Amino acid sequence: MGRKIFSALKRDWQLWVMILPALAYIIIFCYGPMYGIQLAFRRYDFSKGLTGGDWVGLKYFMQYFQSPMFGTTLRNTFVISFFSLICGFPVPILLALVINSLRQQKLRRVVQTAVYMPYFISTVVMVAILQILLSPSTGVVSGLLKSSHLIPQSVNLLGTPGAFVPVYVLSGIWQSAGWNSIIFIAALSSVDGQLYDAARVDGANRFKQVIHVELPALVPTIVILLIMNMGRVLSVGFEKVFLMQNDMNISVSEVISTYVFNIGVQSGQFSFGSAVGLFNTIVNFVFLMIANMVSRKTADISLM
Amino acid sequence: MIRKKWLALLLAGCMAAGVLAGCGNSQGVGKDTAASSDTSDQGGQSGEKAEKESASTGEKVKLTALISKHSLTKDVNEMEWLNILEEENGVDIEWQQITADWDQKKSVMFAGGDIPDILFKATATTDFATYNGLFENLAPYIEAGDMPNVAGMFEDHPELRTLCTDENGAIYGLPNYRSLWPRTNRVLYINKTWVDALGLQMPSTMDELHEVLLAFRDKDPNGNGDTTDEIPLDFNGFPSFLLGCFGVPLMNESDGYYVEDGTVKNFRVDENYKEFMIWLQELYGEGLINEEVITQDYSKFQSLARGEGTTAKVGVTLGWESGDRFGTEVADQYVPLPALKPHADSDENEVYWGYYYDNNSVNAATVALSANCKNMEAAVSFIDDFYAEEIGIQVLFGGMNEVDNCIQDNGDGTYTVLPPADSSIDPGTWKWTNSFADYSPYYIADDMKDKLTMGEDMARVLAEREPLDPTLDLMEEKCDTYPAKFINYTTDENADLAMNQSNINNIVDQTYAAWLTDSTRNIEEEWDAYVKSVYDIGLAQNLEIRQTAYERYLEATK
């Protein structure tokens, strides 16, 4: 047995060397501080040190489950991330296919460069832009939508609870669809040229080539990204929601992460905050594992 | 080909470095922990040594300090008055200056137990209980006479001592105090040019104000031929000051809590609030209120009232000072209104305004000292100096010297706040640029009112509050103040208060927004269910905690 391990080590030592830096990093910087998770089960007491507080078991979890905010935050978080995923996921793929099909190199380059740009805009600025463009009285975009009767005259896109999720999701797509398409464009760039030739010989037009050559080539990437996105089903970017929140939409915009921030960080309730955060993590992880398992069984593609 | 090699070389180098860094780090953990505990011990000893040495040789004592400053505030190392103060105290301070997101940084830094020697404008009273042991108790120093200026302040205003003393008699953060400040933050301005242009009377009740607003909406008061560009009434968020007019005595209100007849109440469940909301909803439904009162950010709120050139856009609005609120072009069109009674037959003795004197003149925990400071003596004396008479005004308004040029010493015991040396900057910005400004440690005694001539902006602030003076005088005479700032809570109480308040705010803010903007909502019908839900989600408990603490406070100050 020992000899077996030894010979495996001898055979693979180069691989171990190559992975060592990455491994060392996550062990020190990610696993090192993980003892902090116990904060969720202890009553935080500064004078006793970070983990010296009394053990209270699941008290903070129960407190959260019984709180009236539990249902609200859970539902809001799920709704926002669900629609972000459903609406946001296909767009970069379509965009990549479109960009890849453009024949004029100049146009292609312009489009490609332009659609990446919004990603570089910080969230703070992004929300400021939304407020300017969607203002009910002076906003250019809301004015346009109203004059073309796409939305009712009286609607305030920044205030109506029903508008929050669409605005959040669509602005998210605006900002990151181009960026997320990079990975698909890269995958398309490695499609074997012979496959196109073969398809052409079979009489497939350009559109059919997309369906029969390009889409299948994207499948592994799509599945992997989808699995990873499933693992985020209960996580919504904190900053943007936080900045977009106002009194009129708070009923749909208070998500778990903003709640953790409001209670855990701003009010200094570290233990309660940790417990809510940990609950969130566990749910995400469960979803990830399920997605991974399903994908391994059905498509033989998996993360782990 | 050559480039390829170059790239390869670079990558190889990086990789080697990466591997080394990896190894280095993993060994580093153990070593560094050991090393750091060593050095901190040594640091303790050498610190004491340094203290003794510096006392004998007159060498400067090195301290570290952190300030959470306003984004307009310049690098504090460039403040001459501060340099002089450090010089006089024989200290050399290494400053850490935080402009943004201190709240997020703070909890991590404090919980990590890693703080500089002195913290300015960076602590809240609740921190001292949460991070028990992190801060130095200043009470013994005050007793021992090491902080004469602070002791003097407490003698003049014993309530300030109560404010900062916890249940065990310890003082971790020092408050500030200033006379000179107005009793309320907001004035209701009306565009007099519009009133005159339409031949209207100045309103004397809320009902008359309603009529005026209707005229503003329909009759093109700014005379540019466009009847749609006027906004009759604008405010930002919730106009609690107007709520006062409907009979809620907001004496130093905080989070909606106030005291009436010895009982802590919250206006969000008060009948007067219901009346007020019905009134506001009607105005909003008639298009008299800016559609964006809840969603607009502060910068938009400000620029709207500044009009377009000399064409004003807003009829009636709340503000701090006309120059600030309306800019230079249209400010002269606006005049302040007194507190208006709701209807012609309302009782004038039940018309109030938001009275915020304590909120404006006192702040808790403006400065704190680390329990791990190596040179307490120097730090304590440095902090105490901020409370000296001549230093205090410089902390608030900027330096009194040739370089800073913010205050002039008239030589006869009086001082004058100078107009900005750079004439393109307004006095408010100038103050926030050159000083620590508000929320800092200072003591500006009551007699400073007669000794200090303030800048034109502050003079205007006070003048514009004259119409409100009768109301505020009346409140001082008959209403109970709610000394929220001076009341201390236990850690558990604080945790409950914070958790409940967050839930309460969720409901009240959301309901307020819905009632205001949706005229189909029947406030009268929904009221009872709403009140019940607010009580149930935590208001009942919070009122109880606050009532107990309020009584505790009254007992202690008897």
Added chain:
Amino acid sequence: MNTTKALKMGFSDRLYFVCVTAVAIAALLIVLYPMYFIVIASFSNSNMVNQGLVKLIPKGINFFGYRKIMERADLWLGYGNTILYTVAGTLLNLAVTLPAAYVLAQSRFKARRFLMTLFVITMYFGGGMVPTYMLVKTLHLTNSPYVMIIMGAVSVYNLIITRTFFENSIPVELQEAAWLDGCSHIRYFWSIVLPLSRAVISVILLYYAVGHWNDFFTALLYLNKDEYQPLQIILRNILISNQAMAGTTGAGEGSYAQQYADQVKFAVIIVSTVPVLCIYPFIQKYFEKGVMIGAVKG
């Protein structure tokens, strides 16, 4: 017969290209207009911007915002720091990520699944801010510029992307051939895999570089010294001036500079965003090469 078929195909292809071009142009306009708006807002009168009068052409043109930021020494210092952190940090990222991804792509490597799980867990579980802060403090990395380079040395997300690429786009036959030639892992990785992976390298390089450029939180938590602050912190300091003013107006002070702050805000967005946009054209060349490799490979 053949000609009619060719014509028919030509038509459907043409239709396809017209549609694709139309979609691309629509996307272009939707993406560009808001950014165009920021540009014109940066040199228009900010009151007019807030009142919605600036739509297609700038009005009340002035360069106050730009002049104001040119005066700020801290902005240029932040610029320098950010460039340094981005270059050094990205190189470290690549040096750590690429070999690790190669190892995780080795289907014969026994420990691979275990290691992968180890990595993926860190995407979800963490010790929280406070324990991490204490670790960084113990390593003497607080208030040190190194923290900006070392933190986030591996992004598991990028690691997975790279691994997927290696698994799917590098033919297994190549490795078998290399094995027969007695080629070691390190040499094979170095001289075969890397040159074939320009496309994915340029992708993750861009991901990492932008991450470093926009990194705000690391500096917020760990750096207190002005001389090490990156651009994003300076940017944030300028941008929040609005909110800070709103916050202080409990007592109404400091809002006077409002009008100017707005313009500075827009100008700062542009000055800080433009450089990172300039990385792309440089990278694009490698994208193109990646495409060529893909074509030649077969």
